[in-house]
Amino acid sequence: MRDKDNMSVILLEWYDRHAREMPWRVSPQARKGGTLPDPYAVWMSEIMLQQTTVATVKDYFIRFITRWPTVADLAAAEDAAVMAEWAGLGYYARARNLLKCARAVVADHGGAFPADHAALLKLPGIGPYTAAAVSSIAFDLPHAVLDGNVERVMARLHDIHTPLPTAKPELMARAEALTPATRPGDYAQAVMDLGATICTPRNPACGICPWRDPCAARVAGTAADLPRKLPKKAKPTRYGTVYLGRRADGAWLLETRPERGLLGGMLGWPGSEWAEGDAPEATPPAPGDWTELPGEVRHTFTHFHLILRVMRADLPADCTPTRGSFRTRAEFGPADLPTVMRKAFDLAQ
DNA sequence: AAACCGGGGTA
DNA sequence: TACCCAGGTTT
Structure with missing residues (x-):
């Protein structure tokens, strides 16, 4: 047997x-x-x-x-x-x-x-x-x-x-x-x-x-x-800010993330670095009347928790962003985003 | 050898 | 909400 x-x-x-x-x-x-x-x-x-x-x-x-x-x-x-x-x-x-x-x-x-x-x-x-x-x-x-x-x-x-x-x-x-x-x-x-x-x-x-x-x-x-496993270490929490800018024609201001590293090569919202402790300094990707949305985005990755502030603004037709580029309704849908970025989009809807 | 990579399901 | 699951690549 x-x-x-x-x-x-x-x-x-x-x-x-x-x-x-x-x-x-x-x-x-x-x-x-x-x-x-x-x-x-x-x-x-x-x-x-x-x-x-x-x-x-x-x-x-x-x-x-x-x-x-x-x-x-x-x-x-x-x-x-x-x-x-x-x-x-x-x-x-x-x-x-x-x-x-x-x-x-x-x-x-x-x-x-x-x-x-x-x-x-x-x-x-x-x-x-x-x-x-x-x-x-x-x-x-x-x-x-x-x-x-x-x-x-x-x-x-x-x-x-x-x-x-x-x-x-x-x-x-x-x-x-x-x-x-x-x-x-x-x-x-x-x-x-x-x-x-x-x-x-x-x-x-x-x-x-x-x-x-x-x-x-x-x-x-x-x-x-069974099987037994070695204990894993606790996840730290990081904080950051993302900017969701929309033009009058419905185009959103997005950027392609760097090829390497977290969410590499994926679409995302421009924003601050993500850091532990105090929220890092954040600079908007375009001039505008940015207002913080109520609530926040919470997401957990393999090795850290993330809490994001979400800023929203309506941007003028002649807006020239310092980061990222506009994608029209035809060029972008929320399904193209990784989950953490889609959560920020959902908060803005 | 250790750290880096998301998201979904269950208790 | 907290915890569980799980290959390959990079450093």
Whole structure:
């Protein structure tokens, strides 16, 4: 029962009955018939799924694949069009690397994703996890995927109490030891599905788990407490000011943020720096009768909380801004903004 | 090795 | 409101 081949067979039998439908996925039945998914679609979905839930990704994936059906189409896209389509999904470096990677696949690989794990790893935005996911799911090569789901499943299956990230090499070794030579692509998706639907962070459904018998943590009663994690440090709060200027024709004064750093390459409102402690000095991006809006914008990023004052002004038709540029109603919609900037827009409506 | 990157869901 | 989740890149 604990034999490696039996373990994978048991999980694959469960997956054959319970595989979740996803727009980028080929069913286990179709895969048994020899159909493999489009590597471009697998890659696109895996980039979007980094740090992001399936429910959120689905709509974005459909829009991207519909608008850019092949990697060559994406490689030829305008940078600003891709960034606007990505708005709201977060971690915007992913979108910049998405384009870089598409262009590298066209330039260096003749427009076809390589199957080889090492070649995938050299592409922008593709790390160990994504390289293993693409080579296993799209090409059925036996590479072990180790995402947060698999880390949790392995920690529980083997009752590993070492906290993350220290435990990562051991969890990887366990994941590799279990990866089968037959149907490795379905196996990779199966173990991640198991973590997402049965072996969940809280309240794992051990009673209906296909690996219930061999699971060491279920026997020890420690499943819900694993994996252990090193404590994280508290988030500081930063303060800042943004300026929402509107011209009589309805155009808004916006700026494109620098390529690197927070919200890199995205549209935003001109404003002050964001700093801890006292609110930093703020200079309007154009002369005008600026008034502070009631309320404030609160937003939390990965490593700090942000509180923004929002200033509003109606600007003259001949306004010459010192920062940013006007975008007409046709050139701009709030959906093009990252969430924190859209919150400021909502406050002004 | 540690810090830097958003947004959504749940309690 | 507070807390949880989670790969890749940069420094």
